[in-house]
Amino acid sequence: MLAVTIISACTCIAIYLHFQVLRSENQTRTNRLEALNQIFTHNFQNFNRLVLRYANTKVPSNAILVDSNGKESEFRDLFGSGKRIVFYFSERNCDVCVKSELRKLKNMIARDIMIERSLLVISKYNLERSLKAFKISNKFDFEIYNVRDDGLLNDVGSPFYFIIDKEYLYKEMLFPFKDLPNITEMYINEMKKKYLTQVKVH
Numbered sequence: 001m002l003a004v005t006i007i008s009a010c011t012c013i014a015i016y017l018h019f020q021v022l023r024s025e026n027q028t029r030t031n032r033l034e035a036l037n038q039i040f041t042h043n044f045q046n047f048n049r050l051v052l053r054y055a056n057t058k059v060p061s062n063a064i065l066v067d068s069n070g071k072e073s074e075f076r077d078l079f080g081s082g083k084r085i086v087f088y089f090s091e092r093n094c095d096v097c098v099k100s101e102l103r104k105l106k107n108m109i110a111r112d113i114m115i116e117r118s119l120l121v122i123s124k125y126n127l128e129r130s131l132k133a134f135k136i137s138n139k140f141d142f143e144i145y146n147v148r149d150d151g152l153l154n155d156v157g158s159p160f161y162f163i164i165d166k167e168y169l170y171k172e173m174l175f176p177f178k179d180l181p182n183i184t185e186m187y188i189n190e191m192k193k194k195y196l197t198q199v200k201v202h
Contacts, residue, residue: 058168065122065145068132078120078145079164083195085115085188089159090124091131098159101176102140104184109142115188118196120164122147161187163195 061076087105089098102121109116121144125131131146161184163172172195174187 057170059164059170061168064148066128066148067143067145068135070128072148073145075168079166079168083118083163083165084120085118085161085191085196086120086122086164087159087161088122088124091126091134092124093157093159097176097178099138100178100181101159101184102138102144104181106140106142108185108188112192114192114196116142118192121145163191165195 059075061074061079063075064072065075065078066072087101089101105115105119105121109119119142121142123131123144123146125134125146128146131144134140135144158175161172161174161176162170165171172191174183176184176187
């Protein structure tokens with residue numbers, strides 16, 4: 001009788017713990033969904049703000065960009081033909097977020113020459129030597145241009161991607177998030193299939 005009572009008690013405890021685990025998992029899942037909802041809400045708000053700022057506007061084709069050797073080029077000279085993926089960030093953006101995105105791009109560039117040829121990484125630093133130090137300390141060996149013309153891209157509070165074409169219009173904007181680590185690669189691959197199959201860069 002005692003053994004049956006002990007077994008019954010253990011069974012009840014096991015069932016209780018099982019439901020507690022399920023409850024915990026459901027709560028975790030709920031929290032995750034709420035977090036994702038906040039992320040997408042934030043992205044949507046940023047997107048609206050950016051669209052309102054850049055709707056029907058063009059990137060100035062004569063904007064001055066400076067490479068890591070101090071060479072100046074106009075935006076149109078780097079554009080080539082076809083379409084390009086642009087990643088823009090400023091020194092005022094979240095440092096962890098920017099480094100995370102640049103590491104992803106570094107890995108994708110190493111695997112895919114089309115991405116290397118089709119990508120423009122543009123930054124906004126007040127001092128170009130600060131950008132150079134940033135690149136060296138983080139071992140980013142691909143080109144990151146610094147924009148001297150504030151009219152090219154204004155800081156919107158976070159790094160973002162967009163597609164630029166021969167009309168120099170902002171298209172297909174994306175705000176990346178460290179909470180969604182795969183979204184950048186998904187975006188790049190989708191843009192590559194959609195726009196860059198026939199890209200030719202000078």
